[in-house]
Amino acid sequence: MPKGEMYHSLQPPNEPTSLIGTLDMAKHAEKRKSWSQGFTPAALKEYDPIIQGRTNQLVQRLEQQVGTIDLGKWISYFTFDFMADIANEALRLFPAVPTFICRSPKVGGGPVLVAGRVVPEGTNILLPFWALQRDARYFSMPDKFWPERWIERTFHNEKTDGSNPTFIHNQAAFCAFSQGSQQCSGKALAYREMRVVVTMILKKFDIAFEEGYNPQDWEAGLRDDTVIVKDKLPLIAV
Numbered sequence: 001m002p003k004g005e006m007y008h009s010l011q012p013p014n015e016p017t018s019l020i021g022t023l024d025m026a027k028h029a030e031k032r033k034s035w036s037q038g039f040t041p042a043a044l045k046e047y048d049p050i051i052q053g054r055t056n057q058l059v060q061r062l063e064q065q066v067g068t069i070d071l072g073k074w075i076s077y078f079t080f081d082f083m084a085d086i087a088n089e090a091l092r093l094f095p096a097v098p099t100f101i102c103r104s105p106k107v108g109g110g111p112v113l114v115a116g117r118v119v120p121e122g123t124n125i126l127l128p129f130w131a132l133q134r135d136a137r138y139f140s141m142p143d144k145f146w147p148e149r150w151i152e153r154t155f156h157n158e159k160t161d162g163s164n165p166t167f168i169h170n171q172a173a174f175c176a177f178s179q180g181s182q183q184c185s186g187k188a189l190a191y192r193e194m195r196v197v198v199t200m201i202l203k204k205f206d207i208a209f210e211e212g213y214n215p216q217d218w219e220a221g222l223r224d225d226t227v228i229v230k231d232k233l234p235l236i237a238v
């Protein structure tokens with residue numbers, strides 16, 4: 001299904017249309033070709049020395065810091081949150097894009113049926129990944145940080161039909177990088193970076209929360225703000 005018009009808000013004015021802002025499926029597929037080529041396993045191999053170099057730089061800078069380090073801030077200079085099963089689990093509980101994904105049945109293509117509901121053409125459908133990834137219908141113990149579920153699923157053959165009530169894991173509901181032909185094109189690079197950086201940091205440093213900090217507070221303090229763009233307000237003194 002094509003992206004919805006909400007992606008126009010990600011498009012800076014007077015600039016060529018970005019990949020993410022290209023709603024027409026054919027144009028999108030055309031534009032995406034060069035991205036896909038840039039992220040093939042062969043192409044990504046060439047990134048490894050760059051990632052390694054940047055990680056060394058990060059580790060050196062961290063070593064120079066005195067006192068408590070805001071590791072989250074430093075890691076955010078890379079393009080990810082965390083690694084393989086741990087990364088998946090972190091991204092399941094805390095998707096970097098929690099709500100702002102939009103798809104829209106093509107205008108002129110007629111209504112489409114989504115999960116048993118008729119959606120008229122041109123309707124913007126927002127996909128709340130945060131809620132989806134914490135839904136007990138798709139993941140056992142959905143609010144629990146349980147990286148082993150990603151290994152466990154291979155033993156249970158990813159049964160999603162309810163025939164195994166003791167373990168539920170629906171891979172289709174894992175959308176941290178979105179799904180389908182318009183999903184994140186940097187996904188493979190992101191996983192690669194996560195592996196190198198997290199491994200190196202954990203090898204080099206002992207990490208703990210600042211004394212008195214309650215990690216539960218972090219989730220309570222998260223905000224998902226949509227951006228409002230203001231038009232001119234022609235107010236004059238008369």
Ligand code: HEM
Pocket residue numbers: 019020021032035079080081091095096097101102175176177178179181182183184185186187189190
């Ligand atoms: C953990 C890291 C990352 C996460 C969680 C993430 C997540 C996402 C998500 C959810 C989308 C939206 C897809 C949609 O509209 O359905 C997206 C799109 C995109 N991402 Fe990422 N991303 C990550 C890292 C990267 C990196 C490292 C790059 C490139 C260097 C990248 C490049 C892109 C591009 C180009 C798109 C637009 C794809 C398209 O419209 O075809 N991302 N990403």
